[in-house]
Structure formats: C-alpha cells, structure tokens
Amino acid sequence: MQLIATPGGDEVAVMDAREALVVEGALSLYVLKHPDSNIAVRALGDIARANEAREARMESDVERASV
Numbered sequence: 626m627q628l629i630a631t632p633g634g635d636e637v638a639v640m641d642a643r644e645a646l647v648v649e650g651a652l653s654l655y656v657l658k659h660p661d662s663n664i665a666v667r668a669l670g671d672i673a674r675a676n677e678a679r680e681a682r683m684e685s686d687v688e689r690a691s692v
Contacts, residue, residue: 629679631671645676 628636629645637648652669659665 629672629675631675633667633671635671637672637675645672645679648672649676 628638630636649672656665656669
C-alpha cells in the first residue's frame with residue numbers, strides 16, 4: 626500500500642500507482658457531472674497535485690539512478 630500526501634496535509638491510500646490514476650479519473654468524471662460539488666473539486670485538485678508530485682519524485686529518482 627502507498628500513501629500519497631496531499632497539499633492540505635491529508636493522505637490518500639492506494640495499492641499502486643494505477644489505482645491513484647483510477648481515483649483521479651473517477652473524480653474527474655464526477656466533477657464533470659457535478660461541477661457545483663466543492664468537495665469533489667477540492668479532492669480532485671488534491672489528488673492531481675499529489676500525483677504530479679509523485680511523478681516528479683519518480684523522475685528525480687530515475688535521473689539520480691542514471692548518473
């Protein structure tokens with residue numbers, strides 16, 4: 626299991642990176658159907674930022690390993 630920290634100080638638990646993408650996709654669809662849902666919009670933003678931070682850490686790790 627992997628814990629992804631959100632900028633708001635919360636954490637999202639996922640089993641692997643694919644599940645994080647599924648959560649982001651599901652929230653994206655929900656927000657498209659319910660754009661007035663403030664909590665869904667905030668959650669989607671947190672998940673998207675957490676995924677971007679995770680990807681940046683992975684890229685940094687790859688760069689360090691290839692040196």
